Amino acid sequence: MKKTPFTDVHIALGAKMHEFAGYNMPIEYSGIIDEHLTVCKGVGVFDVSHMGEFWVKGPKALEFLQYITSNDVSALTIGKAQYTCFPNDKGGIVDDFLVYYYEPEKYLLVVNAGNIQKDWDWCVNHNTVGAELENSSDHIAQLAVQGPKAKEVLQRLTPVDLSSIPYYSFATGEFAGCKNVIISNTGYTGAGGFELYFYPSDAMTIWNAIFEAGKSEGIKPIGLGARDTLRLEMGFCLYGNDLDDTTSPIEAGLGWITKFTDGKNFTNRMELEHQKKEGVTRKLIPFEMIDKGIPRHGYEIADKDGNIIGTVTSGTMSPYLKKGIGMGYVKPEYAKVGTVFFIKVRNKELKAEVIKGPFRK
Numbered sequence: 001m002k003k004t005p006f007t008d009v010h011i012a013l014g015a016k017m018h019e020f021a022g023y024n025m026p027i028e029y030s031g032i033i034d035e036h037l038t039v040c041k042g043v044g045v046f047d048v049s050h051m052g053e054f055w056v057k058g059p060k061a062l063e064f065l066q067y068i069t070s071n072d073v074s075a076l077t078i079g080k081a082q083y084t085c086f087p088n089d090k091g092g093i094v095d096d097f098l099v100y101y102y103e104p105e106k107y108l109l110v111v112n113a114g115n116i117q118k119d120w121d122w123c124v125n126h127n128t129v130g131a132e133l134e135n136s137s138d139h140i141a142q143l144a145v146q147g148p149k150a151k152e153v154l155q156r157l158t159p160v161d162l163s164s165i166p167y168y169s170f171a172t173g174e175f176a177g178c179k180n181v182i183i184s185n186t187g188y189t190g191a192g193g194f195e196l197y198f199y200p201s202d203a204m205t206i207w208n209a210i211f212e213a214g215k216s217e218g219i220k221p222i223g224l225g226a227r228d229t230l231r232l233e234m235g236f237c238l239y240g241n242d243l244d245d246t247t248s249p250i251e252a253g254l255g256w257i258t259k260f261t262d263g264k265n266f267t268n269r270m271e272l273e274h275q276k277k278e279g280v281t282r283k284l285i286p287f288e289m290i291d292k293g294i295p296r297h298g299y300e301i302a303d304k305d306g307n308i309i310g311t312v313t314s315g316t317m318s319p320y321l322k323k324g325i326g327m328g329y330v331k332p333e334y335a336k337v338g339t340v341f342f343i344k345v346r347n348k349e350l351k352a353e354v355i356k357g358p359f360r361k
Contacts, residue, residue, distance in 0.1 A: 004049035005141050005203035013221060020224060021113035023050040028223040035226035036319040039191050040360075043147035043214055044222035045207075052116035053140045053197070054109040054123060057132040061105050064131035067266055068123065069099065070249055072259040076101040081168045081186055084257050085249055086122055087268045091275075092245040093252075095119050096237060098186060100170060108182075108197075110142075112239045126267070141200045145210060146222075146230075150193035153214040158183065162194065176209035178202040188227065190234035190360060229316050232325065235286050235357035241297055242284060242313040242327055250275040251329065252284045282310065283335040286357040289324030291350040293343065300344040301328055301352075309334050309341060318359060325359050326352075 001024040011017060015026035026047065028035060038044045056065060065073040071084035078101050086094035095115040100108040111119045120135050127133060145154055151162050158181075160173040165185045175181035175196060182197035198206055211219055228238065237243050237252060249258045250272055260273050289295065295315030303309050315326030326343070334341055337356050342349040 002050070004047055005200045006047045006049065006207060009204075009207065010047065010221070015221070015223060021050055021116075023113065025050060026221070026223040028225045029221050032223070032225040032229060033319040035220065035222045036229050038218070038220050039147045039189055039222060039226065039230055040320060041148065043145065043149040043153055043193070043217050043219045044226070045210060045214075045219065046144040046146065046222050046224075046227055047142075048144050048195070049141040049200075049203075050113035051142055052109075052111040052113060052119065052135075052137040054111065054120065055102075055132075055134040055136055056107045056109060056123075057134070058105055058130075060129040060131040061107055063129050064127055065099065065107060066264050067129070068126050070254075070258040070266060070272075071099070072261050072264060073099055073101075073107070074264075078103060079169055079171065081170055081184060082257075083168075083186075085243075085254065086119065087249065087258075087266060087272060088245055089268050090245070091248045091268060091271050093239075093243050093247060093249060094122050094245065096239055096243055096254075100182070100184070102172075114240060139200065140197055141203045142195060142197050143206065143210070144188065144193065144195045146187065146189045146193035147191045149214075149217045149219075153210065153217055153219060154183075154194055156213045157209050165194070176202075176206050178205055181206070188236060189230040190236075190358065191230065226319075228314075229319055232314050232316055232327070233318055233320055233358060233360040235327065235359065237284075237327075238314060247284075247329070248272060248275055248280065251280045251282055279332065281331070282329040283332050284313070284327060284329050285335045285354050286327050286359065287325070287341075287352045287354050288321075288359070289326075289343070289350060289352050290340070291352075292324070293345050293348070293350040294324045295326035295328075295343045295345070295350075295352070301330055301334075302342045302344055302349060303334070304340075304342070306342075306349070312343060320360050324352075
């Protein structure tokens with residue numbers, strides 16, 4: 001298994017470790033519920049150095065990104081970030097990711113850890129315009145410092161005014177004495193905070209500085225288990241669960257990142273435009289359990305007569321709401337808020353209701 005610059009620290013701190021996307025990653029430390037609530041109410045630190053980073057550079061960078069991504073990259077100004085996806089040529093999604101407009105003719109793509117090679121191959125194979133591509137995944141480390149007290153803690157370590165970095169924006173500057181750190185405000189927890197991108201050689205300097213600065217706030221390291229429950233409470237999609245090569249962005253409720261602007265002829269635009277106009281055969285919806293029970297990935301969704309109408313893609317017991325929550329694809333006629341259906345849990349059919357997300361307001 002691959003290691004991040006922090007793997008030995010996680011092990012020394014007693015984290016439960018497990019393979020994730022080829023890396024030896026911490027799943028939990030003090031327990032998922034405790035870590036989840038720490039991020040909601042205070043501040044926690046996630047090692048997300050397993051994520052992939054690609055640079056796209058040169059005079060053809062924008063043209064390439066406009067062709068290969070669903071969102072309108074031309075709308076970005078320097079210092080802004082954008083959520084988007086690579087549509088495939090069959091109506092599905094290669095991956096969902098972030099684009100950062102770093103400087104003129106230079107963009108940073110941050111892709112999912114499990115898709116690094118797949119995404120890189122996709123980019124290389126579809127680079128027909130001659131953009132300069134660089135896979136820097138092994139040369140960039142990342143920490144996500146999340147929670148309502150994250151800004152207060154991090155501001156002690158940088159001259160960059162964190163209040164001047166709005167949502168989906170970033171700045172590059174000094175942090176904990178380390179140069180050229182990207183400080184980003186995109187968030188995958190819904191609790192506020194920042195992501196830090198830096199050279200692996202600076203990893204322990206930055207880690208130690210953050211935990212020293214956050215002592216009075218009760219800062220804790222957080223595992224991937226709580227990262228999953230936090231993102232689900234916000235209704236954020238997870239690739240491999242809610243999105244994959246067979247799910248279209250229109251079905252997944254990602255029409256807002258699928259821009260059919262003039263001159264943007266991205267992969268599979270025609271079919272996705274048709275879906276947006278004519279409708280789809282399934283929709284991704286958030287739901288809460290009415291009956292006691294925990295929905296899990298792969299569970300079937302049934303109507304009152306027992307007919308299968310969909311499948312659960314993500315589910316958990318919400319630490320914040322203390323009830324079962326989930327997302328899943330259902331036939332469009334069952335996607336309306338307030339619709340009641342049933343989750344098939346072993347030999348039982350448990351009642352659930354479609355809600356208006358997110359779960360954690």
